[in-house]
Amino acid sequence: MLDNPFYSQEQHGPYQFYDLGDFDLEEGSTIPDCQVAYATFGELNTTKDNAIIFPHMFSGTSKHMEMYVGEGMALDPTRYFILLPNMIGAGLSTSPHNSPNSIAMANFPNVTIGDDIRAQHRLATEKFGITSVQLVLGWSMGAQQAFEWAVRYPDLVKRVAPIGGTAKGTAHNHILVENAMRQIRSDSAWENGNYKQPNAVSEGLKNLARYFSMIGLSKEFYAQETWRAAGFNSLEEFETNFWEAWFTPMDPNALLASLRKWQQADVSKHTDGDLASAMGRIKALVYNMPFEKDLMFTVDECKFEHQLTPNSEMRPIPTLWGHFGMLGVAAEDKDFIDNTLKELLSQVA
Amino acid sequence: MLDNPFYSQEQHGPYQFYDLGDFDLEEGSTIPDCQVAYATFGELNTTKDNAIIFPHMFSGTSKHMEMYVGEGMALDPTRYFILLPNMIGAGLSTSPHNSPNSIAMANFPNVTIGDDIRAQHRLATEKFGITSVQLVLGWSMGAQQAFEWAVRYPDLVKRVAPIGGTAKGTAHNHILVENAMRQIRSDSAWENGNYKQPNAVSEGLKNLARYFSMIGLSKEFYAQETWRAAGFNSLEEFETNFWEAWFTPMDPNALLASLRKWQQADVSKHTDGDLASAMGRIKALVYNMPFEKDLMFTVDECKFEHQLTPNSEMRPIPTLWGHFGMLGVAAEDKDFIDNTLKELLSQVA
Numbered sequence: 001m002l003d004n005p006f007y008s009q010e011q012h013g014p015y016q017f018y019d020l021g022d023f024d025l026e027e028g029s030t031i032p033d034c035q036v037a038y039a040t041f042g043e044l045n046t047t048k049d050n051a052i053i054f055p056h057m058f059s060g061t062s063k064h065m066e067m068y069v070g071e072g073m074a075l076d077p078t079r080y081f082i083l084l085p086n087m088i089g090a091g092l093s094t095s096p097h098n099s100p101n102s103i104a105m106a107n108f109p110n111v112t113i114g115d116d117i118r119a120q121h122r123l124a125t126e127k128f129g130i131t132s133v134q135l136v137l138g139w140s141m142g143a144q145q146a147f148e149w150a151v152r153y154p155d156l157v158k159r160v161a162p163i164g165g166t167a168k169g170t171a172h173n174h175i176l177v178e179n180a181m182r183q184i185r186s187d188s189a190w191e192n193g194n195y196k197q198p199n200a201v202s203e204g205l206k207n208l209a210r211y212f213s214m215i216g217l218s219k220e221f222y223a224q225e226t227w228r229a230a231g232f233n234s235l236e237e238f239e240t241n242f243w244e245a246w247f248t249p250m251d252p253n254a255l256l257a258s259l260r261k262w263q264q265a266d267v268s269k270h271t272d273g274d275l276a277s278a279m280g281r282i283k284a285l286v287y288n289m290p291f292e293k294d295l296m297f298t299v300d301e302c303k304f305e306h307q308l309t310p311n312s313e314m315r316p317i318p319t320l321w322g323h324f325g326m327l328g329v330a331a332e333d334k335d336f337i338d339n340t341l342k343e344l345l346s347q348v349a
Numbered sequence: 350m351l352d353n354p355f356y357s358q359e360q361h362g363p364y365q366f367y368d369l370g371d372f373d374l375e376e377g378s379t380i381p382d383c384q385v386a387y388a389t390f391g392e393l394n395t396t397k398d399n400a401i402i403f404p405h406m407f408s409g410t411s412k413h414m415e416m417y418v419g420e421g422m423a424l425d426p427t428r429y430f431i432l433l434p435n436m437i438g439a440g441l442s443t444s445p446h447n448s449p450n451s452i453a454m455a456n457f458p459n460v461t462i463g464d465d466i467r468a469q470h471r472l473a474t475e476k477f478g479i480t481s482v483q484l485v486l487g488w489s490m491g492a493q494q495a496f497e498w499a500v501r502y503p504d505l506v507k508r509v510a511p512i513g514g515t516a517k518g519t520a521h522n523h524i525l526v527e528n529a530m531r532q533i534r535s536d537s538a539w540e541n542g543n544y545k546q547p548n549a550v551s552e553g554l555k556n557l558a559r560y561f562s563m564i565g566l567s568k569e570f571y572a573q574e575t576w577r578a579a580g581f582n583s584l585e586e587f588e589t590n591f592w593e594a595w596f597t598p599m600d601p602n603a604l605l606a607s608l609r610k611w612q613q614a615d616v617s618k619h620t621d622g623d624l625a626s627a628m629g630r631i632k633a634l635v636y637n638m639p640f641e642k643d644l645m646f647t648v649d650e651c652k653f654e655h656q657l658t659p660n661s662e663m664r665p666i667p668t669l670w671g672h673f674g675m676l677g678v679a680a681e682d683k684d685f686i687d688n689t690l691k692e693l694l695s696q697v698a
Contacts (some may be wrong), residue, residue, distance in 0.1 A: 186532075
């Protein structure tokens with residue numbers, strides 16, 4: 001264990017835990033006494049069929065998703081029971097920094113998106129008795145999880161909104177994520193995952209931050225100095241106070257565990273590598289929502305999977321913020337996403 | 350000095366040197382006894398107006414440009430005098446690894462694209478007495494140099510072919526290059542530029558290689574496994590035997606000097622930051638040749654400058670190889686470029 005104050009109720013709460021007991025992982029290890037952290041909004045109805053599930057993105061927690069929950073919004077807690085689960089290994093749930101020595105730090109086992117969705121399914125059905133899910137949505141790694149829900153439990157999920165993410169990483173995305181991992185690992189203080197202080201790898205995390213600055217936003221964002229509208233006075237201030245401030249408090253092993261999970265995400269594991277067959281299992285209505293000008297998950301990459309999905313519509317999000325349009329720094333981005341989700345929820349599915 | 354066997358006549362020759370004497374740099378330092386390495390093909394005619402100048406790209410030398418020179422090709426040495434100059438600081442010319450201690454290694458002064466073009470102009474006019482340049486062409490940093498030639502010496506240059514590069518780096522390109530520099534500097538063996546062996550920074554150079562693999566080729570290149578057509582049997586083999594093999598023999602300080610030069614390239618230094626005014630100085634006919642699907646210098650970024658250029662045509666190069674279409678690994682890419690240059694040379698200018 002290497003306690004990290006960033007992953008706290010003060011910063012990310014309130015959240016609760018569901019105890020999975022000993023949880024067997026797809027790649028062979030077992031996490032003893034595996035805890036899934038989650039937050040909820042609203043109430044389950046008596047038929048337990050008004051649930052919305054909203055997993056989080058890379059480097060995020062359930063807390064970052066709360067901005068899309070509110071009365072009058074698509075994710076309205078007066079109508080829906082909204083469940084925000086935290087990925088295993090990502091910081092709040094059982095993770096490298098808060099685990100017993102056998103699975104702490106560099107010993108943390110490989111966790112897959114499939115593991116997370118099995119864990120979330122147990123949380124949804126065992127703990128809450130949910131009988132139908134009106135919508136699974138998610139951004140980036142959240143989109144990977146949303147697709148996995150739809151492929152793995154096609155009869156449970158009525159609607160899916162993958163936002164800026166794919167069901168299977170492309171070959172280029174694999175390399176893109178490999179480079180992100182290298183930003184952390186190239187810091188000599190990383191020591192193969194056994195760094196001595198939570199913040200020892202700060203140079204590596206700053207490199208990761210700068211890397212995301214390069215690949216996470218659009219070229220037009222920088223050409224038009226869109227960061228000014230977000231309140232920054234110089235590019236360097238944006239790099240430091242936005243990107244570096246985002247990543248430097250985080251746990252490097254949690255980020256690496258998540259990156260590996262991101263890189264391996266692939267619903268075609270269910271169908272011997274046949275992606276078309278896996279996508280064909282989806283019964284939900286899908287609104288596929290890439291960000292225009294996103295360099296990480298392009299509109300074309302998302303469109304490729306859209307074409308393999310039985311009941312799918314393309315709804316690209318017009319924003320200069322690229323992959324980070326979901327942060328809603330520009331109010332119109334948040335409004336566009338919320339309105340599109342409202343429309344999706346109004347569709348019979 | 351830290352002798353590096355990579356930068357040798359055996360690997361990059363034959364080349365000659367032109368001695369500039371003490372060469373004052375735009376940013377204030379002086380390089381004593383500055384040597385510009387160059388190669389030539391063909392003969393100057395009696396009026397000395399049949400010259401073509403072809404500077405090289407980042408991480409390259411004059412040797413890499415020779416594949417575009419040959420009888421029957423656009424750059425035909427039976428018709429033209431073809432001059433291939435080497436950038437200062439890039440390896441063959443006076444550079445961090447081959448300089449006296451006062452400017453060796455981390456002490457090497459900042460050199461700009463403007464410095465290079467002044468040096469190349471002296472080589473062309475003092476050494477050879479060139480009176481007119483039929484074409485300046487270049488790829489990537491070579492395109493930066495070609496634009497600088499056209500803006501700085503508008504009466505000397507008749508035609509310009511910037512291939513996959515811009516006259517002024519965009520804000521996003523600035524960040525993209527900053528990330529490339531960080532790949533080298535994050536290696537603890539770099540020691541602020543005073544590494545102990547030429548190959549000490551191999552991990553940093555491998556990170557640089559992987560970074561270029563991510564940003565230098567197109568997403569479609571990887572989706573379609575185009576590397577197979579280049580003779581590689583797996584993605585990892587391509588990463589190792591193509592990308593890592595490319596960068597690891599090189600000198601880290603030479604690469605960093607070049608990256609800084611790349612990042613600062615800006616013809617609007619001539620016009621108090623007014624890019625339109627700088628581009629307006631160009632009298633040459635320009636064929637602006639971005640690579641389709643290039644993530645480093647996009648077609649849109651090149652088109653923006655094309656629109657500021659008085660006499661310019663857009664000639665995008667159709668290739669899946671992205672920024673590295675110039676290597677001509679696919680024969681049709683090389684043919685397309687050669688044919689487009691032939692057409693440009695046939696235009697009255």
